[in-house]
Amino acid sequence: MNGTIWCLHGAVGMAEDWKGFSVPGWAVKRVDLWRFLDCCPMSMPGFGAALNREVEATEGVNVLLGYSMGGRLALHALLEGGPWAAAVIVSAHPGLEDEGEKAARRASDAEWAAKALKGDWKSFLDEWNAQSVLGPARELGGNRQLLLQRRQAVARSFMDWTLGEQQALGGRLAEIDCPLRWCVGERDAKFRALGEKTVDSSQLWVAEGAGHRLPWEAREAFAKMVGEFLEQALS
Template sequence: MKGTLWCLHGAVGQAADWQGLAVPGWAVKRVDLWRFLACCPMSMPEFGRALNAEAVADGRSQIADGLSSAIHHLPSTISRNVLVGYSMGARLGLHALLDGGPWDAAVLIAPNPGLESGAERAARREGDAEWAGRALSGEWDDFLDAWNAQPVLAGTGGGHRARLSVHFRREVARSFMDWSLGAQESLWGRLGEIACPVLWCTGERDGKFTALAERAVPALRQGELWIAPGSGHRVPWDAPEAFRAKLGEFLERALS
């Protein structure tokens, strides 16, 4: 086994969204982001630290397993960790990368490094507060329909739609507050701090996030931009075969 892909889903998504992802030689850890908000509020930097601590603990467990294997004369390897994040998950992933952590590479799909004016952030917080209210107390199916109908998401995903259970409405509402783009400090000036190789992905039909990517990637130490042909915002589900192929090729090249 080469390592583990730590996959972070998007807003109103779920860990199961990554079920179709498979890359030969790599384990896939589908991270449930809602468990981080189940207890209490958590800021984005706090999430980054929490995820990094979890990944470090997982690595220590692998080392212990490797030593046990060595004692019994079995082949052992210490696997690598790759952070894979989509949209909100990619924004959260940026915080984990900037906190350090045991990341050998990262694949970020359509993140926004941040809004740069106080007015923009205030407007986004106001809009996300409305989404939070709809998620917490509105009809859940109506909320999901409205979410999926947003211009950035409508007509994308190859039939992939947010189908999260109403059981998570409290955590989703909290995410619109704690993990709102309006609550996020601008990370544009810090992208150069990320040391590991990064594949930054957007869809060809996702003009807004492609423009953000074209600005962000040159600021990275080891950044690479991939624009998925024919894809919208939901790249892994709009172009699943192309995404898996690009992911495998990137990992083979970046970590060889």
């Protein structure tokens, strides 16, 4: 079955991060998430509705693939309903349940927003990539220096799309009416545990030897898995 895979990048990411990703028989649409925040604030459900409207105007079979922040946004698009035949969620958080943790995350992301908007850009990037959850520094495909011209949207994402504002969505996944594959890295202990808690084992794929940035750490295995999943789910 031919169609389009709509790929959503992560925080401080770029559409170009998906440049090396391909699945035989499928077109790949690399979505620039920053354009949704260029003019004004937008909530996560608002993003989901906006993306769905955009996709509904196209023809063919559509698959949604989201990584990290893009995975959280993808969940909102799926829960808003929409023309999705299948979905792949990668290294994503289903949402915090504790209000204290949410408040702490909002405060932390407010600091990141200030650094993204007003700080030295290279220092901001270096500090972001030094986070232990992201694992070893790895080139994802896009030149992050080019994001300097989008820094206002990047900063806004830490406010509008912070995990601290996200509802806990784990209990709502049964509302998603298309086949779903949840992907985590074997070495990404935190997000592997979240994945194991959030979805049934039949929906979970663990990338051997990979960490949080598994689409780039296990490129061939990930692309192969996506192709096989879509063939099985949509045949």
